[in-house]
Amino acid sequence: MKSAVIVFPGSNCDRDMDVALKKFGFKNEMVWHNNPEIPKSDLIVLPGGFSYGDYLRCGCIAAKSKIINSVVKFANSGGLVLGICNGFQILTETGLLPGILQQNKYQKFICKNVYVKVNDKKNKYFKNIKKEILELHIAHNEGNYFCSDDELKCLKDNNQIAITYCDKNGKETEDLNPNGALNNIAGIFNKNKNILGMMPHPERMIDKYLSSNDGEFFFENLIENLK
Amino acid sequence: MKVNEQIAIDHGLKKEEFNKICDLLKRIPNLTELGIFSAMWNEHCSYKSSSIHLKKLYTKGKKVIQGPGENAGVIDIEDDDAIVFKIESHNHPSFIEPYQGAATGVGGIMRDVFTMGARPIANLNSIHFGSPQHPKTKNLLRGVVKGIGGYGNCMGIPTIGGQTSFDDSYNGNILVNAMTLGLVNKNKIFYSKAAGINKPVIYVGSKTGRDGIHGASMASAIFDDQIEEKKPTVQVGDPFTEKLLLEACLELMAGKSIISIQDMGAAGLTSSSIEMASKGNLGIELNLNKVPCREEKMTPYEIMLSESQERMLIVLENGKEEEAKNIFDKWNLDFAIIGKTTDTKKIELFFDNNKVAEIPIDILAENAPVYDRKWKKTKLPQKIKFKKDDFKKLKITEVLKKILSLPNISSKEWIWQQYDHTVMGDTIQKPGSDSGVVRVHGTNKAIATSVDSSATYCYSHPLTGGKQVVCESWRNLISCGSEPMAITNCLNFGNPEKERNMGEFVECVEGISEASKFLDYPVVSGNVSFYNETKDKGIKPTPAIGGVGLIKDYKKMITMDLKKSKNLILVVGKTEGHLDQSIFAINILNEKKGPPPEINLFNEKNNGKTILKLIREGLVNSAHDVSLGGIVTAISKMAIKGKKGFKLNKLKVLINKFDYYFGEDQGRYIIEIEPNNLKKVEKILKDNSVHYDDVGLVTENDIVIDKEPILHIDDLIKSNKSWLEDYMDK
Numbered sequence: 001m002k003s004a005v006i007v008f009p010g011s012n013c014d015r016d017m018d019v020a021l022k023k024f025g026f027k028n029e030m031v032w033h034n035n036p037e038i039p040k041s042d043l044i045v046l047p048g049g050f051s052y053g054d055y056l057r058c059g060c061i062a063a064k065s066k067i068i069n070s071v072v073k074f075a076n077s078g079g080l081v082l083g084i085c086n087g088f089q090i091l092t093e094t095g096l097l098p099g100i101l102q103q104n105k106y107q108k109f110i111c112k113n114v115y116v117k118v119n120d121k122k123n124k125y126f127k128n129i130k131k132e133i134l135e136l137h138i139a140h141n142e143g144n145y146f147c148s149d150d151e152l153k154c155l156k157d158n159n160q161i162a163i164t165y166c167d168k169n170g171k172e173t174e175d176l177n178p179n180g181a182l183n184n185i186a187g188i189f190n191k192n193k194n195i196l197g198m199m200p201h202p203e204r205m206i207d208k209y210l211s212s213n214d215g216e217f218f219f220e221n222l223i224e225n226l227k
Numbered sequence: 228m229k230v231n232e233q234i235a236i237d238h239g240l241k242k243e244e245f246n247k248i249c250d251l252l253k254r255i256p257n258l259t260e261l262g263i264f265s266a267m268w269n270e271h272c273s274y275k276s277s278s279i280h281l282k283k284l285y286t287k288g289k290k291v292i293q294g295p296g297e298n299a300g301v302i303d304i305e306d307d308d309a310i311v312f313k314i315e316s317h318n319h320p321s322f323i324e325p326y327q328g329a330a331t332g333v334g335g336i337m338r339d340v341f342t343m344g345a346r347p348i349a350n351l352n353s354i355h356f357g358s359p360q361h362p363k364t365k366n367l368l369r370g371v372v373k374g375i376g377g378y379g380n381c382m383g384i385p386t387i388g389g390q391t392s393f394d395d396s397y398n399g400n401i402l403v404n405a406m407t408l409g410l411v412n413k414n415k416i417f418y419s420k421a422a423g424i425n426k427p428v429i430y431v432g433s434k435t436g437r438d439g440i441h442g443a444s445m446a447s448a449i450f451d452d453q454i455e456e457k458k459p460t461v462q463v464g465d466p467f468t469e470k471l472l473l474e475a476c477l478e479l480m481a482g483k484s485i486i487s488i489q490d491m492g493a494a495g496l497t498s499s500s501i502e503m504a505s506k507g508n509l510g511i512e513l514n515l516n517k518v519p520c521r522e523e524k525m526t527p528y529e530i531m532l533s534e535s536q537e538r539m540l541i542v543l544e545n546g547k548e549e550e551a552k553n554i555f556d557k558w559n560l561d562f563a564i565i566g567k568t569t570d571t572k573k574i575e576l577f578f579d580n581n582k583v584a585e586i587p588i589d590i591l592a593e594n595a596p597v598y599d600r601k602w603k604k605t606k607l608p609q610k611i612k613f614k615k616d617d618f619k620k621l622k623i624t625e626v627l628k629k630i631l632s633l634p635n636i637s638s639k640e641w642i643w644q645q646y647d648h649t650v651m652g653d654t655i656q657k658p659g660s661d662s663g664v665v666r667v668h669g670t671n672k673a674i675a676t677s678v679d680s681s682a683t684y685c686y687s688h689p690l691t692g693g694k695q696v697v698c699e700s701w702r703n704l705i706s707c708g709s710e711p712m713a714i715t716n717c718l719n720f721g722n723p724e725k726e727r728n729m730g731e732f733v734e735c736v737e738g739i740s741e742a743s744k745f746l747d748y749p750v751v752s753g754n755v756s757f758y759n760e761t762k763d764k765g766i767k768p769t770p771a772i773g774g775v776g777l778i779k780d781y782k783k784m785i786t787m788d789l790k791k792s793k794n795l796i797l798v799v800g801k802t803e804g805h806l807d808q809s810i811f812a813i814n815i816l817n818e819k820k821g822p823p824p825e826i827n828l829f830n831e832k833n834n835g836k837t838i839l840k841l842i843r844e845g846l847v848n849s850a851h852d853v854s855l856g857g858i859v860t861a862i863s864k865m866a867i868k869g870k871k872g873f874k875l876n877k878l879k880v881l882i883n884k885f886d887y888y889f890g891e892d893q894g895r896y897i898i899e900i901e902p903n904n905l906k907k908v909e910k911i912l913k914d915n916s917v918h919y920d921d922v923g924l925v926t927e928n929d930i931v932i933d934k935e936p937i938l939h940i941d942d943l944i945k946s947n948k949s950w951l952e953d954y955m956d957k
Contacts, residue, residue: 009470009471016650109644110645137649206652210655211649
């Protein structure tokens with residue numbers, strides 16, 4: 001399986017993603033933002049970080065970058081595009097995913113472990129995943145998901161809400177919502193479910209010596225589903 | 228403008244220093260030259276009050292590749308890997324403008340590390356604020372934490388440890404010390420010493436603006452009522468540009484085109500160019516019209532003194548300009564050839580085709596003033612005779628809950644949750660532990676690191692305090708199973724022109740030196756920050772020690788959280804019950820006098836080495852050093868981390884139980900072991916003549932102490948966690 005991680009100036013989770021993808025069997029390539037073309041891939045990843053310094057708005061400048069046209073083209077043709085953290089912000093800025101990511105409710109950067117519940121398994125990302133409540137890590141200042149009532153209805157009607165913040169038993173309550181996100185949303189799909197944007201970082205949780213290894217379930221499952 | 232004595236004094240120079248400049252130059256300097264002298268001869272850059280004492284520090288050792296005097300220290304961690312690290316203060320700017328002050332402190336120390344060719348792998352910080360009741364404290368804390376996070380998070384370097392304290396003495400002068408560790412191949416380390424004549428001098432990074440002019444001079448003076456007016460001397464940081472600069476520099480360093488490289492930190496272009504030339508015994512010629520400027524009509528004076536951030540000066544091999552330029556173009560950074568090295572041993576500056584400054588380098592560097600300031604010894608205070616009757620009405624559990632919720636003991640999670648501590652995917656011990664630990668990427672090795680200071684002890688008796696901080700750092704590294712390697716120190720003191728403050732400095736340095744030599748724990752880098760004084764009130768002496776330790780197999784790392792109910796809890800090291808200067812004496816008995824606990828370096832070393840032996844034998848389930856608040860506070864912190872309870876045995880020792888549980892004797896550790904390992908553990912301890920007490924065992928949830936009402940671990944967690952959250956957010 002081939003993957004490509006897009007590297008913007010200011011990306012800083014690109015190496016971590018590269019390490020994770022390779023560990024689970026992807027043949028990964030790093031693609032610099034100025035490249036007009038992306039090598040043929042089964043998966044494109046927009047990594048976390050502060051693309052172009054996140055000036056103006058998070059992900060806003062990256063959404064206008066040279067390479068993003070190729071990403072949009074790839075996504076519209078059904079290719080798998082995964083955006084983590086800043087990658088999720090870029091995906092909402094390009095319009096590939098609905099809604100926006102606002103500053104966290106308590107106006108602070110938050111770095112901690114959270115539990116998320118997998119809400120939909122009829123997709124390439126979570127089909128057959130062995131664990132439905134994952135302990136993952138968040139590290140962001142703008143993860144407070146928001147969208148219009150119509151968009152939310154649409155997300156619900158099509159089962160596009162991919163993962164939601166919950167407790168270790170899967171219960172979703174407001175006090176477990178780390179950033180004020182609408183309906184505890186931690187990640188969403190597009191209608192076709194080939195595009196996934198999520199705030200948590202599975203790439204930071206890929207062996208038992210780190211604070212959790214639930215990221216392994218995510219990547220192992222993903223590569224299996226792509227085979 | 229013609230320079231005179233008054234202008235020199237306004238630049239922070241003393242009358243005698245101005246006369247010395249005129250004598251050395253054999254003429255009166257022009258304004259640009261005077262600016263250069265003021266930048267090079269201030270306390271911050273010249274170490275004029277501290278240098279004769281710093282020479283006494285222990286700086287050698289088998290593992291030291293580079294000691295003090297470079298951008299950062301370097302130690303050997305085997306297999307061609309080396310760790311580059313340093314701590315630095317950004318106290319004065321952080322008090323004036325907390326966000327930018329702290330942010331640029333973090334940015335500056337990271338540049339010091341990657342200037343040497345190392346990729347930063349961890350950040351730490353030691354931050355100290357005034358009383359929580361002081362009207363400025365909350366905003367300063369909020370701003371500093373946001374600034375540290377804002378810079379480090381954007382750079383993608385995990386902030387894995389630190390220390391926060393509150394004390395009245397910081398009301399008018401907060402401390403912000405930032406530390407960075409980087410990883411480098413030991414054969415590919417870059418230094419600041421220039422070599423060769425007619426080599427191009429390259430400027431890269433951000434453009435030069437009018438920010439931070441006189442920053443280093445400001446950091447070398449005490450504060451008064453006009454502090455708001457000093458805001459323009461604070462630099463403004465841009466972590467995004469620094470991230471690009473990091474990647475561009477490392478890309479260029481992978482080749483063979485750099486002769487020397489130096490970041491533009493304090494005193495900007497002035498100190499970086501002079502330092503490179505001075506170390507290489509060369510001259511340097513700069514054309515200031517070539518310097519990329521952010522603002523129009525900047526004068527040579529402003530260009531030379533600006534402390535704009537995210538800039539580097541590089542001496543390149545001839546013919547490599549194009550190759551280097553391509554890399555900086557790729558990263559969208561300014562690149563300009565601004566001069567060359569010469570054989571004149573002078574710094575010569577040109578602007579609009581005129582020579583605007585010409586100063587022999589040795590005058591600026593080697594002839595900088597050195598002061599042997601007067602200092603006063605601090606006598607060891609008399610021991611307090613505590614009235615034991617006062618204790619009788621107290622309950623251990625009540626005292627414990629109170630101690631755990633004190634500002635200086637309470638959990639600092641509110642702070643470190645705002646720092647990205649897991650980026651780079653190698654953090655195996657997070658903040659809130661004895662040490663932060665990161666793996667050496669792609670190997671079995673890991674690096675443990677912590678930062679410590681003990682202003683209360685240092686204020687009471689600087690010599691003991693200096694030794695104690697080094698020992699505490701050593702213990703923190705031992706507790707996670709690492710071999711302590713070396714330290715960096717940030718020496719924060721008051722006004723060196725006052726005998727008491729100078730004495731505190733001299734004796735703390737002496738203490739640090741003695742302990743680090745005995746423990747073979749050398750100082751490889753550091754920084755001195757004097758003049759932490761506002762309106763005649765100075766800070767308590769606060770040397771901060773950043774320690775670095777090596778774990779050869781990260782799978783053998785130990786954490787402090789209690790693991791399993793029915794496991795045994797041992798106190799390793801002798802408890803005499805020293806209460807003077809303890810948290811218990813100061814906060815519960817309101818007794819602030821008396822000497823700090825004594826340091827026995829032999830026991831310290833022996834106990835530490837024995838703990839390491841136990842850990843390597845796989846006999847220890849968790850470990851934690853005993854520090855503020857004594858044994859019962861230490862065990863409680865292990866319980867809180869592990870969400871377990873504990874039951875203490877009836878005391879078998881003859882001293883009062885409050886002395887035993889809350890005394891702050893040094894050189895002690897708490898370890899958790901499996902009952903069936905007790906014999907083996909006892910044998911190793913006895914064979915090494917290490918004293919130990921079997922004090923209790925781990926329980927599921929309950930805290931059982933004597934016949935006092937049983938507490939649930941959640942009670943302790945709440946006591947420990949809520950203070951800072953309530954203080955900041957409610």
